[in-house]
Amino acid sequence: MGAVEKPRDALPVTAGWEYASSLEGREIVSFEERYGLFIGGDHVTPRSRSWFTTVSPSTEEPLAEVAQAGPRDVALAVEAAQEAFERWSTWRPAERAKVLFRIARVLQERARELAVAESLDGGKPIKESRDVDLPLAAAHFFYYAGWADKLEYAFPGRRPRPLGVAAQIVPWNFPLLMLAWKIAPALACGNTVVLKPAETTPLTALLFADVCRQAEVPPGVVNIVTGDGSTGAHLVRADGIAKVAFTGSTEVGKAIQRELAGRDIPLTLELGGKAANIVFDDCALDQAVEGIVNGIYFNQGHVCCAGSRLLVQESIHDQLVRKLKRRMATLRVGDPLDKNTDVGAINSKAQLDRITELVQSGTDEGAELYQPPCRLPEKGWWFAPTVFTNVAQSHRIAQEEIFGPVLSVLTFRTPDEAVEKANNTMYGLSAGVWTEKGSRILWMADRLRSGVVWGNTFNRFDPASPFGGYKESGFGREGGRHGLEAYLRFE
Numbered sequence: 001m002g003a004v005e006k007p008r009d010a011l012p013v014t015a016g017w018e019y020a021s022s023l024e025g026r027e028i029v030s031f032e033e034r035y036g037l038f039i040g041g042d043h044v045t046p047r048s049r050s051w052f053t054t055v056s057p058s059t060e061e062p063l064a065e066v067a068q069a070g071p072r073d074v075a076l077a078v079e080a081a082q083e084a085f086e087r088w089s090t091w092r093p094a095e096r097a098k099v100l101f102r103i104a105r106v107l108q109e110r111a112r113e114l115a116v117a118e119s120l121d122g123g124k125p126i127k128e129s130r131d132v133d134l135p136l137a138a139a140h141f142f143y144y145a146g147w148a149d150k151l152e153y154a155f156p157g158r159r160p161r162p163l164g165v166a167a168q169i170v171p172w173n174f175p176l177l178m179l180a181w182k183i184a185p186a187l188a189c190g191n192t193v194v195l196k197p198a199e200t201t202p203l204t205a206l207l208f209a210d211v212c213r214q215a216e217v218p219p220g221v222v223n224i225v226t227g228d229g230s231t232g233a234h235l236v237r238a239d240g241i242a243k244v245a246f247t248g249s250t251e252v253g254k255a256i257q258r259e260l261a262g263r264d265i266p267l268t269l270e271l272g273g274k275a276a277n278i279v280f281d282d283c284a285l286d287q288a289v290e291g292i293v294n295g296i297y298f299n300q301g302h303v304c305c306a307g308s309r310l311l312v313q314e315s316i317h318d319q320l321v322r323k324l325k326r327r328m329a330t331l332r333v334g335d336p337l338d339k340n341t342d343v344g345a346i347n348s349k350a351q352l353d354r355i356t357e358l359v360q361s362g363t364d365e366g367a368e369l370y371q372p373p374c375r376l377p378e379k380g381w382w383f384a385p386t387v388f389t390n391v392a393q394s395h396r397i398a399q400e401e402i403f404g405p406v407l408s409v410l411t412f413r414t415p416d417e418a419v420e421k422a423n424n425t426m427y428g429l430s431a432g433v434w435t436e437k438g439s440r441i442l443w444m445a446d447r448l449r450s451g452v453v454w455g456n457t458f459n460r461f462d463p464a465s466p467f468g469g470y471k472e473s474g475f476g477r478e479g480g481r482h483g484l485e486a487y488l489r490f491e
């Protein structure tokens with residue numbers, strides 16, 4: 001009797017088997033009951049006398065009380081940074097490099113603790129905070145430590161000088177990593193900083209204050225003011241700042257640009273995205289499926305450069321969608337501290353509502369929704385991995401940034417059509433191209449209006465590689481030698 005043949009693209013059967021949970025130790029991190037602001041090297045009580053509670057999105061458990069900085073607090077932080085700038089900017093660059101190097105080493109030493117804190121406060125799976133956020137955050141400090149005493153070589157024939165106090169505002173999707181992207185180049189160039197973390201994820205920035213103490217960062221060189229959007233607005237308006245760097249929504253980015261109009265303050269904006277992940281019929285299909293899954297379900301899709309639009313060549317559409325659905329059925333949604341978890345919690349109730357609303361619009365506009373069967377935890381904020389087929393370019397789910405685990409599938413026939421559809425968005429942050437032909441990757445990269453184009457991979461980051469957008473994805477570059485330029489003036 002012949003054996004029953006499995007379909008060639010079948011995955012091993014998982015039904016009936018359960019993973020044993022493998023929890024990362026929660027006890028490695030202990031939060032204070034209440035955090036003040038980090039100003040001039042000290043934790044200070046906010047003048048505003050106001051606090052808010054930060055909760056874990058996976059359990060809704062309160063984690064700590066955090067200060068809500070008002071205008072007076074922000075002004076004090078900027079004053080502390082101005083005072084520190086007088087000395088820090090005159091340090092020998094090689095000495096500044098040592099400070100950055102020490103920060104990188106302390107981040108490595110405390111990686112486990114910081115990864116757990118990041119997953120608790122933000123909801124991302126521990127395997128991501130442990131294997132992506134922390135190693136990359138440390139790598140950014142190592143990388144820019146290397147540049148600190150070589151600025152003259154980075155810009156031959158020009159005399160680079162620091163700007164002064166950099167006001168830096170970061171979002172909730174990569175709290176510590178975005179902090180590293182901002183603070184490392186600013187300090188390497190001799191600036192001092194006032195950083196505002198997002199309201200829902202302030203804890204790793206507050207732990208970073210302790211990393212600064214351990215690394216002997218001089219008082220006032222790094223200041224951290226927590227609070228909601230109003231704290232960010234006070235920071236942008238503050239007297240004494242010499243630079244603004246913002247990562248977040250296009251809407252707030254535009255508001256900041258308006259606020260700075262007429263003031264001679266350089267600005268970098270890293271805003272939203274609606275990346276096209278473009279799959280040609282000659283690609284390694286299983287590898288592409290992995291790239292698609294990584295592109296959209298990594299960090300619950302809370303990624304500005306997420307591959308949220310899948311453009312697939314018509315001839316392989318059905319086969320690819322079938323493989324993708326099978327792969328999605330193996331994704332494990334649940335406790336961020338479980339090392340087996342692939343998709344963690346949605347960062348906040350507000351973000352969950354936004355995702356739910358946009359997904360509803362997809363169904364209403366006629367796209368076809370698929371979600372693999374999965375049990376979502378009862379407490380906390382969750383959304384199952386989702387894919388929409390039969391999507392039209394005019395649908396909101398093909399135009400707007402959902403910032404959740406939701407993929408929209410569209411088709412194309414020719415490379416020209418793929419380029420046209422990929423560029424048919426107000427954003428221009430990233431794109432992916434999957435094909436066996438190297439020449440086609442280069443041809444596409446030339447025509448895609450995206451700051452980053454990945455070839456046969458997705459969501460790859462390296463401190464040496466510049467990152468940033470076109471169109472409404474913002475301007476300026478972070479990372480690499482280009483990332484230094486944003487924090488320098490030239491004599």
Ligand code: NDP
Pocket residue numbers: 169170171172173196197198199200227228229230231232233234236247248249250252253255256270271272273303304351354401402403
């Ligand atoms: P925001 O742009 O509001 O938040 C980013 C940062 O800016 C946060 O620290 C926020 O503070 C702060 N902020 C808010 N308002 C102001 C202001 N007027 N002036 C200065 N700073 C301000 O993003 P949201 O959290 O509201 O997310 C909304 C949408 O934005 C998401 O659904 C997603 O589409 C997109 N987004 C894009 C990101 C990206 O990396 N490109 C990152 C985050 C969101 P606070 O958190 O306290 O409100």
